[in-house]
Amino acid sequence: MKGRAGVLYTLPLMLWSCIFFIIPIIIVFIYSFLAKGLYGGVVWQFSLKAFSALFSWSFFRVSLVTLLIAVLSTILTLLIALPVSYYLARTKNNTLLLALVVIPFWVNLLLRVYAWIAILGREGFLNHLMTFLGYRGEPVQFLFNFWAVVIVHVYTYLPYMILPLYSNIEKFDFGLLEAARDLGATHMGSLVRVMLPNIKGGIVTAILFAFIPTMGSYAIPDLVGSTNSHMLGNSIAYNIRTANNWPLASAISLVLTLISALGIMIYFFLNRKPARHKVREAP
Amino acid sequence: MKGSRVRVEVVAKWFDDFQALKDVSLDIKKGEFFSILGPSGCGKTTLLRIIAGFEDPSAGLVSLDDQNVVPLPPNKRPLNTVFQNYALFPHLTVFDNVAFPLQLRRENPKVIETQVRKYLAMVHLNGHEEKKPGQLSGGMKQRVAIARALISEPKVLLLDEPLSALDAKLRQSLLMDLDFIHDAIGITFIYVTHDQSEALSVSDRVAVMNEGVVLQVGTPYQIYEQPANPFVARFIGENNLLEGVILSKNGFCYTIDTDGLGALKVTSESRLWEPGQRVLHTIRPEKISITKTKPGGLSKDYNLLPGRTFESIYSGFQSKFFVHPEANEKMQLKVFKQHESFLERGPDISWDEEVFLSWDADDGYIVEAIPQ
Secondary structure: OHHHHHHHHOHHHHHHHHHHHHHHHHHHHHHOOEEEOOOOOEEEEEOOHHHHHHOOHHHHHHHHHHHHHHHHHHHHHHHHHHHHHHHHHHOOOOHHHHHHHHHHHHOOHHHHHHHHHHHHOOOOHHHHHHHHOOOOOOOOOOOOOHHHHHHHHHHHHHHHHHHHHHHHHHHOOOHHHHHHHHOOOOHHHHHHHHHHHHOHHHHHHHHHHHHHHHHOOOHHHHHHOOHHHOOHHHHHHHHHHOOOOHHHHHHHHHHHHHHHHHHHHHHHHHOOOOOOOOOOOOO | OOOOOEEEEEEEEEEOOEEEEEEEEEEEOOOOEEEEEOOOOOOHHHHHHHHHOOOOOOEEEEEEOOEEOOOOOHHHOOEEEEOOOOOOOOOOOHHHHHHHHHHHOOOOHHHHHHHHHHHHHHOOOOOOOOOOHHHOOHHHHHHHHHHHHHOOOOOEEEEEOOOOOOOHHHHHHHHHHHHHHHHHHOOEEEEEEOOHHHHHHHOOEEEEEEOOEEEEEEOHHHHHHOOOOHHHHHHOOOOEEEEEEEEEEEOOEEEEEEOOOEEEEEEOOOOOOOOOOEEEEEEOHHHOEEEOOOOOOOOOOEEEEEEEEEEEEEOOOEEEEEEEEOOOOOOOEEEEEEOOOOOOOOOOOOOOOEEEEEEEHHHEEEEEEOOO
16 A cells, blocks of 8 residues: 555656656657758658757867866866765764855856956956066956866856765774774775765765766856867757757757766766675674 | 884873873884773873874974874874774775775776775675665674775774774674784774773773873783772772782792781782781682581681672573672672583572682782782
8 A cells, every 4th residue: 555655655756757858858859850940840750850950060068068068167166076075974063064065055157257267368357367476478368268268167066065075974884994004005006996986976966966067067168168169059940040940950969868878877877885794693 | 014103102192281192102012003092081091192193292202213293194094093983084985995095196997996805805895886875784883994994005003992882792703803904904003992892802901091191001810810909900801909918928938918908818929018017908709609508618818708699680690699708898809700500590699698719819910019
């Protein structure tokens, strides 16, 4: 009886994900196999044109740039997030520090990206700082390039990495580090050999939290990037709004969804529980 | 002897404005099984952590075979620790846990294999190599930790309350295993515990600590029979502490006018005490004999006190009695009686019964003079 009632409890959630998740994906899936309408929309006629357009140099290039930006910014974010979350977890009065990590969530993403424009722009804070420190050359444009896109992604997804890492490291038994030191490991050695394997779940979660949204990023490359740092999100927007090619936009969306799904599958693979053996008492 | 001599010289440790250790000095011999015994919060674990290198002393030094190790980090010290909570690496198998110190040194895999099997055999854990710590019982976990701490052949093994998380039966058998391992490999063991029976049963010498101070260092026999001060007398085993003024002295035998009990005879090897002095003296509960009838034929150096039991606790191998002496109803004396033979009609003494307590003057002990 209990089991059947349990199914009922999940009904609202199942309805929710049907309406807002599964049905849209099915629509996108169907659209990608239809012909493009002249002024947007689709013509109800089977066509593989959208998918054949994916096998082009320009699409390959955009995919590569997207992947590169996502991988690079995920690695950089992780390198910053790991020591920060370690410090947070080992600090006793960390309420204020945690608040500082969370506060950016309260500010709209676009506002935060515009703040970066104010920092990196030709007339921006960074150029003023350089002049103040004695730089006498032409003002430098730090915006509208590949690295500006990477930096703003690192900034945006840092809290998304810090929080799962922090909650994982906080549960870690730091006594194990002492044990490792005692048995001959250096400080760094104890962190790499003992802490990292034990917070693996947190690291994988943190990587997914940064990697998947970066793969689908649109606003950031649109605002601080250039044509060289065009990402798949920009291609989708372009095909919907300018090129009136909805089937192609749907096909690109499908590819993105597949890449994200692949990431989640890797996550489940890495976090799977080992098969349990029966515990036998020693004689 | 493969172990090291460990010397702790006037070590002090401050945590902010709390002083955890006050000028602690110990000289631990090569290959000794040395215990540090004290109630929780007495500073014994802090002292062990200073020896291991997890804490720096605020003052003083720690030396291994005349080399000062205070500047060395824990990984450079030739000593390993067995922790109270086992501290096994949960992501590694039993084999990899034990192999950890050797893998750090990039030892030949064949050497690692034979060494791990040798040390796992020493702690009776062959056949469990591929299990994860989460699949082991508490006793097995601690044995893995012991093997892991010994495999790199340290000169000193530090044990921080290694058995306190285990149940009583397991504690006994693991303690005997530890004693056996100590005899087999012969390195210095420094064993921190709050459990006096553990400390007394396996140690060569015991240091009793309280409030950051070492109160007495001695063999288990000395600690039990000749406590150096009231704390040790009270902390080790059970005891009856009495106070009184020395009336007379006859060789080694002192007659003490004990508060509330009158004249009691106590033998002391020390000649320090003088008539007129106020002293603290003790009689262990198990050394008092309790009878329902007045015992006859006592020698002149015997003490005899009539009294009334107000509590009796039967616990199989012995009974504990709490007795109000007739001379002073407000006082209570503890008496333990071993049940050496079968009691056909059950315990012969119960509560609220007239009894006689008697003990030999030799069984009493004078702890210290009390300044008046």
